[in-house]
Amino acid sequence: MSVQVLRPGLLTTLQDAGRPGHAALGIGRAGAADRPAWQLANALVGNTGGEAALEITLQGPTLRFERAARIALTGAPIDARAGDEPLPPWTAVDLPAGSVLRLRGMRQGCRSYLAVRGGFAVPAVLGSRSEDLHARLGPFGGRALAAGDALPLDPTRGIDAIDRPRIRRWGVDPQPWFDFAMGPLALLPGSHADRLDAASRERLHRQPFRLASSSNRTGARLEGEALALTAPLELVSEAVLPGTVQLPPSGQPIALLAEAPVTGGYPRIGQVAAADLPTLAQRRPGDRVQFAPTSLDEALERQYRRGRELHRLVQRVLDRGESER
Secondary structure (H helix, E strand, O other), rough: OEEEEOOOOOOEEEEOOOOOHHHHHHOOOOOOOOOOHHEEEHOOOOOOOOOOHHHHEEEEEEEEEEEEEEEEEEEEOOOEEEEEEEOOOOOEEEEOOOEEEEEEEEOOOOOOEEEEEOOEOOOOOOOOOOOOOOOOOOOOOOOOOOOOOOOEEOOOOOOOOOOOEEEEEEEOOOOOOOOOOOOOOOEOOOOOOHOOOHHHHHHHHHOEEOOOOOOOOOOEEEEEHHHEEOOOOOOOOEOOOOEEOOOOOOOOOOEEHHHHHHHHOOEEEEEEEEHHHHHHHHOOOEEEOOOOOOOOOHHHHHHHHHHHHHHHHHHHHHHHHOOOO
């Protein structure tokens, strides 16, 4: 039994925690761009093994479920319907066999996550079921879903047959995990931050940039008043990672995202704090992106607190879901 893709949406891919540990081969990590949303979607359906979910960008797919299944939607608020019945996000929903799930546009944000109990039974590639569009690597060859694709379901993790959608009466508060206010993102100085001229150093932390329509899972391209170096730099490629802010010759910064390459040759003027990477990944073309300076100690403390809170919440969700079985 599987989930049939009737319409693929704008950009829908399978994503899990990614494939770390292959940088020496030139292969980046990839994985979910908003990892807390991915983790919480899995927790809501009772998944504990890092199962792959669907990452949906801006406009969602239409899917037909050949068997009854438990699903959850998190991340950006998306218009979701099973037949004519609207489905709420951030909670679990049981769908009967034959259900057609229509996921339409997002009112705010860029990426939603659809988890299914048991995950999708597709083969792992280098230890991950993530599609890396930049490297063309993954169970579907590193591409987005297309009409006619079939996503097999784990045959051992189904639910009992039901006649109509069944919505769980509780869920997760999205407020701590989705930045509705679009606040500033914490930015550490990069190794070439001191090579910016004085006006550009001020501008980097004061002016609001806009996310360009050419942005993708590799990088968030920012548009604003151009930044400049005090003098040109000739660099060899060095290590980069998600969150690295590079400055190409255009003077318009690029903040790397989930499919960041493992090396880059542009000046590295900043590093987005890890706790704010999911927030950056949820900005959509035209949204404001503004940076606020932070220190390494502050960034590490925020990431520790965020990780601890997420771990506790995931465990509470799993415990409560298990008690209702």
